Amino acid sequence: xxxxxxxxxxxxxxxxxxxxxxxxxxxxxxxxxxxxxxxxxxxxxxxxxxxxxxxxxxxxxxxxxxxxxxxxxxxxxxxxxxxxxxxxxxxxxxxxxxxxxxxxxxxxxxxxxxxxxxxxxxxxxxxxxxxxxxxxxxxxxxxxxxxxxxxxxxxxxxxxxxxxxxxxxxxxxxxxxxxxxxxxxxxxxxxxxxxxxxxxxxxxxxxxxxxxxxxxxxxxxxxxxxxxxxxxxxxxx
Numbered sequence: 001x002x003x004x005x006x007x008x009x010x011x012x013x014x015x016x017x018x019x020x021x022x023x024x025x026x027x028x029x030x031x032x033x034x035x036x037x038x039x040x041x042x043x044x045x046x047x048x049x050x051x052x053x054x055x056x057x058x059x060x061x062x063x064x065x066x067x068x069x070x071x072x073x074x075x076x077x078x079x080x081x082x083x084x085x086x087x088x089x090x091x092x093x094x095x096x097x098x099x100x101x102x103x104x105x106x107x108x109x110x111x112x113x114x115x116x117x118x119x120x121x122x123x124x125x126x127x128x129x130x131x132x133x134x135x136x137x138x139x140x141x142x143x144x145x146x147x148x149x150x151x152x153x154x155x156x157x158x159x160x161x162x163x164x165x166x167x168x169x170x171x172x173x174x175x176x177x178x179x180x181x182x183x184x185x186x187x188x189x190x191x192x193x194x195x196x197x198x199x200x201x202x203x204x205x206x207x208x209x210x211x212x213x214x215x216x217x218x219x220x221x222x223x224x225x226x227x228x229x230x231x232x233x234x235x236x237x
Contacts, residue, residue, distance in 0.1 A: 021056065021057045022054060022055070022056050022057075023054070023055060023056075023057055023084050024052050024053065024054055024055075025049045025050065025051060025052060025053045025054075025055060025079070025083050025084075026051070026082070026083055026084065027051035027052075027083070028082075031051070032050075032051065033048040033049055033050055033051060034048065034049045034051070034079055034080075034083040035048055035049075035079070036048055036049050036077045036078070036079060037066070037077055037078045037079070038077060038078070038162065038167060038169060039078060039164070039167070039169075039170075040061035040066040040068070040078045041066075042066065042078065042080070043169070044169050046075070046077045049071075049079065049083070053071070054072065055069040055070060055071055055072070056069060056070040057069050057084060058070055058076070060081075061078065065080055065081045065082075066078040066079065066080055066081065067079055067080075067081060067083075067084050069084075075162075076162040077162060131203035131204065131205070131207070132147055132149065132150065132203055132204050133147065133148040133149045133201055133202070133203055133209065133223070134146065134147050134148065134201070134202055134203065134204070135148060135158070135174075135190075135199040135200065135201055135202075135212050136199060136200050136202065137180070137181045137188050137190075137197075137198070137199040137200075138180065138181075138188060141199070141200045143172060143181075144156070144165075144172065145158070145165055145172055145173065145174060145181055145199055146158040146163075146164070146165025146166065146172075146173070146174075147165070148201065148212075148227070152166075158173075158174065158175075161175075174189075174190045174191065174199070174212070174231075174234060174235075175234060175237075177191065177235070181199060182234075182235070184235065190212045190213055190214070190231060190234075190235070191214060191231070191234070191235035192214070193213070193214040193215045194215070195213060195215070198211045198212060198213035198215070198218075199211065199212045199213075200212075201222070201223050201224060208222075209222050209223035209224075210222020210223045210224045210225075211224045212224050212227060212231060213231075214228065214231060214232065214235060216228060
């Protein structure tokens with residue numbers, strides 16, 4: 001999953017709902033296996049795939065030659081297109097661009113909600129039960145850090161360990177304790193109980209629910225109070 005800010009919109013790369021395709025791993029003449037990567041950019045190696053191993057292609061990663069695959073063990077990751085055999089690549093699932101409704105009005109509502117928050121602020125729990133809750137960090141809270149209550153199979157879920165926001169290696173993940181958002185020392189980190197500007201929790205309409213932080217005394221923590229036990233485990237591992 002990729003996320004960029006474009007013309008006031010958060011552009012999120014998601015998988016299509018096209019039917020996945022079962023294929024076999026193809027190796028070059030002198031190779032005994034194929035490298036299996038954590039991300040489409042082929043930075044972190046998960047392991048290796050045996051030649052002829054049956055896998056399921058979930059989709060082709062946008063703007064790359066990599067494919068996201070699912071092993072019979074349930075493990076997911078990426079391989080280069082040359083490793084995918086037995087399928088018409090033109091008919092394999094691809095990624096599409098999903099533009100979340102986060103234009104200027106989204107940021108205006110977020111700013112207004114944050115300005116109104118205080119010691120007596122209440123968490124809008126009825127909305128939180130049905131809304132997609134997302135976390136944003138960084139300067140102006142414009143760096144998308146993932147969905148808190150999405151399925152572990154959603155590409156932008158913080159529960160998806162193979163996704164950008166659930167990875168221990170991604171710079172846009174609270175699980176990366178060397179990143180700005182997962183470090184115990186960063187002022188913008190969810191894992192620093194003394195952080196001055198931890199990630200905010202919002203929904204797609206721009207409603208502000210509070211902060212994702214270990215600081216239980218924060219006047220803006222709001223819905224973050226309900227997540228402190230989970231967050232403590234995330235920050236310790």
